[in-house]
Amino acid sequence: MDFFMQLLIGGLSVGFVYGLSAMGFVMIFKSSSVLNFAHGELLALGGYFFLIFITIVKLPVILAFIFTLLACFITGILIERVFLRSLIGEKLIFVIMLTVGLAAMFKGLLLLIFGGNLYTYPDFLPAAMGIQLGVVQVPPVYVATFGIGIFFLVLFGLFFKFSSQGIYMRSVADNQRASLSLGVNVRRVFALSWAIAALVAGMSGVVLGIINGVNVHDLSALGLKVFPVIILGGLDSIGGAIVGGLIIGILETFTGGYISPSLRDVIPYIILVFILLVKPYGLFGLKEIERV
Amino acid sequence: MEQKLLQINNISVVYSDVIQVLKGVSLSVEKGQIVSLLGSNGAGKTTTLKAISGLLKPENGMVTEGAIVYKGLPMHNKSPEEITRHGIIQVLEGRQPFKYLSIEENLRVGTATRAGKPYQEDLDKVYKYFPQLSNMRKKLAGYCSGGELQMLVIGRGLMAHPELLMLDEPSLGLAPILVREIFDIIRRINEDEGTTIILVEQNAKMALKIATYGYVMENGKIVMEGPAEEVRENPDIKEFYLGMSVSGDAKSYDEVKSYRRRKRWL
Numbered sequence: 001m002d003f004f005m006q007l008l009i010g011g012l013s014v015g016f017v018y019g020l021s022a023m024g025f026v027m028i029f030k031s032s033s034v035l036n037f038a039h040g041e042l043l044a045l046g047g048y049f050f051l052i053f054i055t056i057v058k059l060p061v062i063l064a065f066i067f068t069l070l071a072c073f074i075t076g077i078l079i080e081r082v083f084l085r086s087l088i089g090e091k092l093i094f095v096i097m098l099t100v101g102l103a104a105m106f107k108g109l110l111l112l113i114f115g116g117n118l119y120t121y122p123d124f125l126p127a128a129m130g131i132q133l134g135v136v137q138v139p140p141v142y143v144a145t146f147g148i149g150i151f152f153l154v155l156f157g158l159f160f161k162f163s164s165q166g167i168y169m170r171s172v173a174d175n176q177r178a179s180l181s182l183g184v185n186v187r188r189v190f191a192l193s194w195a196i197a198a199l200v201a202g203m204s205g206v207v208l209g210i211i212n213g214v215n216v217h218d219l220s221a222l223g224l225k226v227f228p229v230i231i232l233g234g235l236d237s238i239g240g241a242i243v244g245g246l247i248i249g250i251l252e253t254f255t256g257g258y259i260s261p262s263l264r265d266v267i268p269y270i271i272l273v274f275i276l277l278v279k280p281y282g283l284f285g286l287k288e289i290e291r292v
Numbered sequence: 293m294e295q296k297l298l299q300i301n302n303i304s305v306v307y308s309d310v311i312q313v314l315k316g317v318s319l320s321v322e323k324g325q326i327v328s329l330l331g332s333n334g335a336g337k338t339t340t341l342k343a344i345s346g347l348l349k350p351e352n353g354m355v356t357e358g359a360i361v362y363k364g365l366p367m368h369n370k371s372p373e374e375i376t377r378h379g380i381i382q383v384l385e386g387r388q389p390f391k392y393l394s395i396e397e398n399l400r401v402g403t404a405t406r407a408g409k410p411y412q413e414d415l416d417k418v419y420k421y422f423p424q425l426s427n428m429r430k431k432l433a434g435y436c437s438g439g440e441l442q443m444l445v446i447g448r449g450l451m452a453h454p455e456l457l458m459l460d461e462p463s464l465g466l467a468p469i470l471v472r473e474i475f476d477i478i479r480r481i482n483e484d485e486g487t488t489i490i491l492v493e494q495n496a497k498m499a500l501k502i503a504t505y506g507y508v509m510e511n512g513k514i515v516m517e518g519p520a521e522e523v524r525e526n527p528d529i530k531e532f533y534l535g536m537s538v539s540g541d542a543k544s545y546d547e548v549k550s551y552r553r554r555k556r557w558l
Contacts, residue, residue: 164400164407171390171401178388178445181347182452183376183405 005136007257008250013142014211015249016149019242021204021222022229023156024197026241029230030173031193033092037099038079039201040223041106046072046202047209047219048110051119061124068206069199076198080191088187103220110216119214145207152200153242160238169193173236228272234285243283248272297323297488298344298456303358303368305336305343307351313339315512316358321456321490321505326482328491328499328520330533331509337492338385340509341458344490345382346372362456376405379455383448385492386464387441391434395425398433398444402451411451418447421477439470446474450481457481458490463498471495475502496533500524508533 021043028036036042049071053064083102087095129140160166171179172189180186205219212218225248233244248268256264275283298321305314314336321327329337342348343355344367355368367375390398399418403411419426422443428436433444442462449457459478463471479502482489493499500506506523508516516523523529 164403167393167397167400168404168407170393170397174390174392175388177347177350178384178390179401179404180350180372181345181376181382181384181388182402182448183373183381184401185373185404 002135003257005134007253009133009136009138009142011250011253012246013145013249014253015246016145016242017204017207017211017245018225018229018249019233019245020149020152020207021201022226022233022241022245023153023238024200024204025226025230026233026236026238027193027197027200030236030238031169032095032172032190034095034099036197037096038103038106039197039226040220041103041110042072042075042198042201043205043208043223044110044214044216044219045075045106045198046205047214048114048205049202050206050209051114051121051214054121054124055119065206068202072198072202073195075202076195077191079198080187080194084190084194085187088190107216107220114216116216118218121210121214125210141207141210144210148203148207152203156196156200156238165192228268230282232272232275232282234282237282237284240282240284296320297363299359299361300340300344301359301361303343303360304356305339305348305353306356307348307353309354313353313512314343317509317512317514318358319507319514319517321488323488324482324486325505326479326489326491326503327505327507328493328496328503329507329509330493330496330499330523330529332494335509336512337509338460339512341382341460341490341492343368344375344456345380345458346370346375347382376452379453380458381449381452381454381456382458383445383460383462385460387438387445389433389436389441389444392432394430394432395436395444396429399425399448399451402448405452414451414453418450421450421481422447439466439474442466442470442474443477446477446481450485450487454487456488456490458492460492461494462491463493463495471498475499478502496529 021039024042025036025039028034046068049068050064053059053067054061057064059067079102083098084095087098125140125144127140129143131138131143160170168179168184169189169192171184172186176186201223208219208222229244229248230241232247233240233242251268251271252264255267259267300317300319302316302318303314304312304316306312317336317340319327329340331337339348339353342351342353344360346367348354349369349371358368359366360368362378362380365378367378367380390401393401396415399415400411403409403414424440425443425447433441436444446459446462462474462478466474475498478489478491481487491499491503500520500523503520506518506520507514508523508529516526516529524534
């Protein structure tokens with residue numbers, strides 16, 4: 001039972017990180033229908049920004065984290081400004097191919113600067129942050145993950161539900177022509193959705209860096225995990241991304257714990273295939289409201 | 293002499309660099325007028341509106357010749373963001389709601405041109421014009437009926453404080469009683485808010501009833517214009533758009549023969 005609880009909590013936390021990172025992916029897809037293949041690299045960027053701020057600049061943890069988020073946010077805006085803006089109005093496939101190029105570029109840059117080594121952050125989370133759940137010890141990292149994750153989830157939830165800018169963003173995702181006709185600044189919406197996506201991706205990068213250490217290859221490969229997560233949750237559902245993340249996370253740790261660690265990357269995909277057989281739009285995929 | 297709000301001089305519009313849709317269209321709109329733009333399918337009415345509102349651009353269209361002047365400022369080939377901020381709002385054909393947003397959220401998108409400013413009063417105003425909408429603020433627009441949606445999109449346009457509101461076929465696919473209601477509201481908006489309105493319609497009879505001035509388009513050209521009463525009385529218009537014989541009686545279906553009478557303007 002202890003083992004089970006341990007796996008469950010580990011799975012939930014890892015899954016939560018997957019979900020958060022997938023949320024960023026969904027955001028871009030929802031507002032501009034672009035599949036962002038550079039998502040893993042955005043994750044890695046976040047991890048390295050934090051590494052720079054905490055080990056080289058030696059900022060206090062909280063400041064380093066805030067600066068990392070800011071840097072990611074700005075990176076997102078820059079990506080849109082520099083690379084994507086000139087492609088507005090072009091075919092979607094060009095934009096998607098561009099993100100493949102971005103992935104290669106960022107990965108190359110990071111390798112050039114940091115090499116392929118594994119870096120670890122200094123141990124900064126106080127041990128007192130860990131929680132004793134019955135017999136199971138929840139490590140501080142997981143507690144922090146849940147704390148940060150839920151905070152941002154609520155924040156973005158409120159932003160999209162109530163703020164005007166959030167509503168404009170949803171309107172662009174819903175009907176771009178109509179939002180243009182009302183004067184919504186579509187380019188700003190795209191820039192903002194890239195910025196938010198980069199921010200949440202960077203945040204997940206930091207958390208994954210705390211758990212596994214920072215390495216270009218590992219982090220960018222983890223970015224690919226968003227694909228099973230979002231396909232499971234439904235490509236355009238933010239809630240679905242979280243649930244999908246949790247399911248994949250739990251499946252992974254349980255496979256790793258009960259069957260074999262070498263299968264942990266395989267089983268989730270197999271289960272994914274079966275779920276898609278039953279629910280082809282994913283668990284929470286948007287069903288088109290069809291007026292007859 | 294009233295001030296001309298909008299002046300279109302001899303514009304040509306080309307899509308994708310090759311397909312010419314408008315060939316030298318000129319029209320002018322005075323402040324406070326309701327101008328109706330009539331014509332059959334493919335005549336270029338919607339394109340004319342899109343040329344004014346800047347929505348041609350995302351569709352790869354361009355004003356290649358001529359000028360669109362609004363309050364003395366050139367507007368042709370500007371971006372829709374800029375044009376809407378001057379108070380020109382187009383309500384698209386075929387009711388384009390944001391399906392996954394609630395009624396109230398749909399209306400709030402109309403505040404995009406003055407983001408950050410208070411909008412509660414405007415919401416109240418829209419609910420005053422369209423009382424039905426106020427009972428279902430939280431309902432998703434995707435589940436509303438056609439009439440409700442038409443009210444919603446006009447209301448959404450009103451939220452943007454338009455000085456020039458361009459309505460593209462508001463009567464499309466609506467029951468006659470609803471058409472009358474919508475047109476009544478359009479007239480009230482024009483009278484109470486002083487909003488200048490360009491009305492594109494297939495329903496020539498209703499449109500000419502509330503309009504002060506009318507233009508008729510065919511094949512990308514303006515073929516006739518005049519005060520609404522004059523256009524209404526024109527024998528060609530009666531024959532081809534209002535379905536009446538020259539004598540003014542409603543025409544029986546047997547008599548409808550497209551070759552009986554030549555359009556004189558062609």
